[in-house]
Amino acid sequence: MMGDRDGALLTIHEFCVAYPNTRGWAVNRVSLTLAHGEILGLVGESGCGKSTLGRAALRLLPAHSQLKGEAIFEGRSILDFSPTELRHFRGEAVSLVFQDPMTRLDPLMTIGDHCLETLLAHEPQLSKAEAKARSLAALAAVNIPAERWGQYPHEFSGGMRQRVAIALALLLNPKLIVADEPTTSLDVTVSAQILRELTRLCRDRNMGLILISHDLSLVAEYCDRVAVMYKGELVELGTAAQVLTQPQHPYTQSLLQAARDLQQAALSSAPPAEAVRSPLLSVRDLYQHYALSRNPLARLLSPGQSPGVIRAVDGVSLDLYPGEILGLVGESGCGKSTLSRTILRLISPTAGRIEFQGQDITHLSRREMQHRRREMQMVFQDPHACLNPMMTVEHSIADPLRIHHLATGEAARQRVYAMMERVGLTPVADYAKRFPGDLSGGQQQRVAIARALITNPKLLICDEPVSMLDASIQAQVLQLMLDLKAEFDLTYLFITHDLWVARYLCDRIAVMQGGKIVELGPTQDIFERPQHLYTKTLLQAAPRLAAS
DSSP states (O other): OOOOSTTOSEEEEEEEEEOTTOOSOSEEEEEEEEOTTOEEEEEOOTTSSHHHHHHHTTTOSOTTOEEEEEEEETTEEGGGOOHHHHHHIIIIIEEEEOSSGGGTOOTTSOHHHHHHHHHHHHOTTSOHHHHHHHHHHHHHHTTOOGGGTTOOGGGSOHHHHHHHHHHHHHTTOOSEEEEESTTTTSOHHHHHHHHHHHHHHHHHHTOEEEEEESOHHHHHHHOSEEEEEETTEEEEEEEHHHHHHSOOSHHHHHHHHHHHHHHHHHHHOOOOOOOOSSOSEEEEEEEEEEEOOOOHHHHHHOTTOOOOEEEEEEEEEEEEOTTOEEEEEOOTTSSHHHHHHHHTTSSOOSEEEEEETTEEOTTOOHHHHHHHHTSEEEEOSSGGGTOOTTSOHHHHHHHHHHHTTSOOHHHHHHHHHHHHHHTTOOSHHHHHTOOGGGSOHHHHHHHHHHHHHTTOOSEEEEESTTTTSOHHHHHHHHHHHHHHHHHHTOEEEEEOSOHHHHHHHOSEEEEEETTEEEEEEEHHHHHHSOOSHHHHHHHHHOOOOOOO
């Protein structure tokens, strides 16, 4: 074992990782160091090995994975830790924030129970009152109010679940945080708040941070140094200014150019054509309210008090016209995803009216809605929401064809393979027999997009469909969606927290805050002449890459 190099917090030397039953190295001979208090950005396309590297350094890999090289934390070899040492190491010394917050959250435990269990497992000397006080402070730091303490993960939006996961990572004051796409599901304002908090903690506590991301503008703003990975190898390493203004490797150059092209295309996009008169989708005075559940003790002590109400969707009205792309933007937890699920009748509205192609679908039966959903498909924020881990890629994409009796056998296979080709899952033969667990997050999302498009729907509701993709793949998928829109006469309701994506793609934008639409208009007007204070705040918080 080599010694502690120059007092580094973490040193990785000639590090290699191979997954069981696969050929080749997922991470190949990577060497880098991280100093105390340093923020390192780790970037690269989906499947390049950046998440594998982050997990491998914490020994969080499937059984029988192969590791070579050295990983040294404060002078001690991580690869030599005993199971007991590893348990203390994870959480107390190093915390990991996953890309998917449900990896960290137990659906059967309240948010408060998650916090108390984490703290008391490592600091059993704390009283419950002390543990709760520290937990509430950590939740407050990521904008989770105290009244959500007794709720379960399914009662939170994807972005709010991620904020809880970040709070859990901060609870034990670790020396290093490995954050794997920690703000993928968050809007720009909350993303900025959380990253400011994380970076402030790093400076104040001399804590290291490895920020794994595909968002170059985010990395440029918050990281001291940037490491670029490509096909399992580290191809460039330097200060953020060096890598992002004077990239040396061709891959880094192409990644930066793709990000700049997307922002430039957004700035120069033409105003939308005038919409036709009859809407494809019409929503009027739509409400979706939830009562906050109260624990039995609270009901016993305060029998006369009614539980609080979350107004997730609070009187929304909007029209979506054939061939249009309507963007829906707003902070995490504002009601965007709840609105989309209510429109699809995945959940029944508290009140209001939903019309699709001139038909009132608000009170259709389950069987009637199944027929309509063939023409109303959804791409979820988290691809796990629609992908069965036990089904191959080919079967997952073909499943809607079987459900709606559209094709079987060889006809279905041909349609599936053609769609896989269109969304970039190539070579098709290599991906068809794989399972979701064998794919990167970005690849899983492309399977989800293919699955949604396979029935040739009229309306596609997209809930952050490109949030897990790096800039170059993101641009390809967005262009694909534009091509498919023209080819199949599609209409999109596009939910995103990325304002540059919204400006690039959308004809009109609806801004949502606190369950209400606070501003709606043509994209150019929203960006150049915003009226509502919240819209102005969102635009000011959007990160932007400097021109080359």
